[in-house]
Amino acid sequence: xxxxxxxxxxxxxxxxxxxxxxxxxxxxxxxxxxxxxxxxxxxxxxxxxxxxxxxxxxxxxxxxxxxxxxxxxxxxxxxxxxxxxxxxxxxxxxxxxxxxxxxxxxxxxxxxxxxxxxxxxxxxxxxxxxxxxxxxxxxxxxxxxxxxxxxxxx
Numbered sequence: 001x002x003x004x005x006x007x008x009x010x011x012x013x014x015x016x017x018x019x020x021x022x023x024x025x026x027x028x029x030x031x032x033x034x035x036x037x038x039x040x041x042x043x044x045x046x047x048x049x050x051x052x053x054x055x056x057x058x059x060x061x062x063x064x065x066x067x068x069x070x071x072x073x074x075x076x077x078x079x080x081x082x083x084x085x086x087x088x089x090x091x092x093x094x095x096x097x098x099x100x101x102x103x104x105x106x107x108x109x110x111x112x113x114x115x116x117x118x119x120x121x122x123x124x125x126x127x128x129x130x131x132x133x134x135x136x137x138x139x140x141x142x143x144x145x146x147x148x149x150x151x152x153x154x
Contacts, residue, residue, distance in 0.1 A: 002061060002062045002063050002064065002123045003060070003061060003062065004017045004059070004060055004061075004062035004139055005058050005117060005118045005119065005120060005121055005123075006115050006117050006118070007058050007116055007118065008113050008114070008115050008134070008135050008138075008141050009113060009115075009127070009132060009134050009135065009136075010112075010113050010114075010132040010133045010134075010135055011101070011112050011113060011114060011130055011131070011132055011133045012130055012132035013129070013130050014035070014130070015026065015100050015129065015130045016090065016092060016099075016114070016130045018052070019093040020088050020090030020101065021046055021090065021104070021114055022088040022089065023043060023088065023089050023090075023149065024043075024086070024087075025042070025085075025086070025087050025102075026046070026076060026084060026085070026086050027039055027040060027041040027042050027076075027084065027085045027086075028043045028076045028079075028080025028081060028084045028085065028145060028147075029080055029082060029144050030075070030083050032053075032081060032144040032147065032148065033072070035053065036051060036052070036053060036054075037056065038050070038051050038130075039051075039144070040075045040076055040080055041072070042073065042076070044059050045069065046069070047066065047068065047069045047071070047072030047073075048065060048067060048072075049064070049065050049066050049067045050062065050063065050065075050073075051063045051064075052063040056071070057137075058118075058121050058136050059121060073118060076144070081147050082147065083107045083146075083147055084148065085104070085106075085143050085147060086104070086106050086149075087102045087103060087104045087106065088103045089101070089102050090103075092128075094126065095119075095126035095128075096118055097101055097125050097126075098116070098117075099114045099116045099128065099131075100116075100117075102142065103117070104146070104151065107146075107150035107151070107153075108146050108150050108151040108152065109150050109151070109152065110151060110152070111151040113141060114130075127131055128130065140154070150154075
């Protein structure tokens, strides 16, 4: 079983904008059931299908598989719940870890946060100056929640 241990943080300031190259991500959900979310994602010229289990703390099961770009586009257009999630992602190395900073578009425009994947929930890590309040346990920040209650409706 794959495992994802991820913590999410709001951003403080905009120094992160000068770091990392933004890449457009388009993603949609075939299932947003908290026990099993199923996501289709296109990132650049690569596509994937990801299945995630229920979160327990900052940990959940995760299985990810590459799929054909054509199939991903068809799934996003025909089967995925709407609205689709579109965002720019920057991957920024800092103190031995990689931060993923997401800047959302569309119905979620204005929402920005950073995620860090860890080897264990209690793994120590350093935070860049542009990392703010932790929102790991606030389900509103789950991408699968943002299609049901977009940031523009908060």
